[in-house]
Amino acid sequence: MKKSLNKKYIKYVVFAFIVAILFVSVLFFCLKGKDSDKTILSIYNMKLVYDENNHILSGQEEINYANNSENCFEKLYFHLYPNAFREGAVAKVVAQQNYENAFPNGESFGFIEIKSVCDSLGESFKFCIEGKDENILAVDLKEKLFPDENVVIKIDFEVKLANINHRLGYGENTINLGNFYPIMCVYEDGKGFSKDLYHSNGDPFYSDCAKYDVEISFNSKFDIASTGDLVSSEKDGNVTKNIYSALNVRDFCVVLSEKFEKVTKKVGKINVNYFGFKSDENLEKCLAVSCDAVETFNDFFGDYPYKELSIVKSNFVHGGMEFPGVVLISDKIEDPRDLNYVIVHEIAHQWWYGLVGNDEYNHAWIDEGLTEYSTLLFFEKHTKYGENFKEMINNSLKNYILFEEVYKKVTGKVDGTMDRPLDKFETEPEYSQCVYTRGALMFNSFRELIGKNKFLKAMKTMQKEYRYKNISPAQLIEVFEKYGGRETESFFNNWLFDKVIFTKG
Numbered sequence: 001m002k003k004s005l006n007k008k009y010i011k012y013v014v015f016a017f018i019v020a021i022l023f024v025s026v027l028f029f030c031l032k033g034k035d036s037d038k039t040i041l042s043i044y045n046m047k048l049v050y051d052e053n054n055h056i057l058s059g060q061e062e063i064n065y066a067n068n069s070e071n072c073f074e075k076l077y078f079h080l081y082p083n084a085f086r087e088g089a090v091a092k093v094v095a096q097q098n099y100e101n102a103f104p105n106g107e108s109f110g111f112i113e114i115k116s117v118c119d120s121l122g123e124s125f126k127f128c129i130e131g132k133d134e135n136i137l138a139v140d141l142k143e144k145l146f147p148d149e150n151v152v153i154k155i156d157f158e159v160k161l162a163n164i165n166h167r168l169g170y171g172e173n174t175i176n177l178g179n180f181y182p183i184m185c186v187y188e189d190g191k192g193f194s195k196d197l198y199h200s201n202g203d204p205f206y207s208d209c210a211k212y213d214v215e216i217s218f219n220s221k222f223d224i225a226s227t228g229d230l231v232s233s234e235k236d237g238n239v240t241k242n243i244y245s246a247l248n249v250r251d252f253c254v255v256l257s258e259k260f261e262k263v264t265k266k267v268g269k270i271n272v273n274y275f276g277f278k279s280d281e282n283l284e285k286c287l288a289v290s291c292d293a294v295e296t297f298n299d300f301f302g303d304y305p306y307k308e309l310s311i312v313k314s315n316f317v318h319g320g321m322e323f324p325g326v327v328l329i330s331d332k333i334e335d336p337r338d339l340n341y342v343i344v345h346e347i348a349h350q351w352w353y354g355l356v357g358n359d360e361y362n363h364a365w366i367d368e369g370l371t372e373y374s375t376l377l378f379f380e381k382h383t384k385y386g387e388n389f390k391e392m393i394n395n396s397l398k399n400y401i402l403f404e405e406v407y408k409k410v411t412g413k414v415d416g417t418m419d420r421p422l423d424k425f426e427t428e429p430e431y432s433q434c435v436y437t438r439g440a441l442m443f444n445s446f447r448e449l450i451g452k453n454k455f456l457k458a459m460k461t462m463q464k465e466y467r468y469k470n471i472s473p474a475q476l477i478e479v480f481e482k483y484g485g486r487e488t489e490s491f492f493n494n495w496l497f498d499k500v501i502f503t504k505g
Helices: 002-037 081-085 096-102 283-301 336-348 364-381 389-411 428-450 452-466 473-484 488-496
Strands: 042-051 056-066 073-079 111-118 126-130 136-145 150-160 168-170 175-177 210-219 223-226 229-236 239-249 254-257 260-267 270-277 308-314 320-323 326-330
Touching: 073 150, 081 111, 081 168, 111 126, 111 136, 136 150, 210 223, 223 239, 223 260, 223 270, 223 308, 254 270, 254 308, 260 283, 270 283, 283 308, 283 336, 283 364, 283 452, 308 336, 320 336, 326 336, 336 364, 364 389, 364 428, 389 428, 428 452, 428 473, 428 488, 452 473, 473 488
Parallel strands: 042 210, 270 308, 308 326
Antiparallel strands: 042 056, 056 150, 073 136, 111 150, 126 136, 168 175, 175 254, 210 239, 223 254, 229 239, 260 270, 320 326
């Protein structure tokens, strides 16, 4: 009896062992599949002090960088975007035709100075500033950084602001702190680190999502709009110190002003804030269109995941500019319809750039094309704003055809290629027409092929699959192919590489 029980017991043990091995194997492969899509967030911890008298931002930045690639690194690279504002820069921050609006008080310059780079123990890293415009900080690591490992790098820096109406600079009404700190260059397997030079065409940025913990001290006379959630705020004399936290954002922006008037409304769990000026009479109207935009894009593309969204009127040479949780709206816009359009467009960027990122330097049509068409979709739904969707599409087509005709007469040729780097667009109008106008027409044409319901499903699928990630042109086409069939790739390639012929209707 004892003998037979032992045999039976052994059989059960062997069976259980085999089942356990199978279970662990399945779990391992499932987790491995999951991990291959999982990104470990890098962490930016910054302490900032703004000196309004000298227009200097002093910063201490600690980056806990996670290597999510399949390669090991001996060097890491950071963009130094503020050096695009330095005197003698090769790549100008604005095109010549925009100089007067950008520099109302005469040309002004700024820069970033790297004071030190060290590890978590305070021991110095060897580093150098490289690039045509001293636009890259290269840091030599003390030992190789292997996949799934992380390294802590501490950078002390100082930014001198230019007197300019731009992403970074001080103007008559606001102090804009956008793209102000050393930010990690994106690494792509097979391509290396992306170190493209600043360009006045478009938004020459490309970044990964990360966690940000930011402390900023400033004169209490200023009100502040910022990326992230306000963790704490305290005053000591005439100095205010605010601490913000932001999870899964790809950049960090701050705007300061003595003239802000803030109005707020809840959209679900989101605080939608409109920062206008105290003299404004249209604060509530701007807030209303902002809330409608958030509600609409939540429905169309998937929920905005952050607690705060601030729409900020500011000194800005162009119409607007997007940052995570913050959008800049130029204080030069006077026409109410233009203002509505820019607000909606910049809020749409919270999905296309913010949640779903891309290489804006080499494939600007992705975020700008998606955003421009999303803006048209908004006005198609909300006819109360006085816009007619069909007319907007027809006007876009007419404008693009007119651009081609005029451009060909002036230059003798026209290139409608959409998928090219910013520096390959010869003029700002060429960039704008190919990326914004042609981009919107392309997505509308695809919607007409597959129907509006399928198109919106594709957009929602893309947002879900690539939330907090960067999407490539091939990946975007692959998502749309699920809804448009096998001819989808040919469709997009014809548009992207100037094989579509436009005719007047």
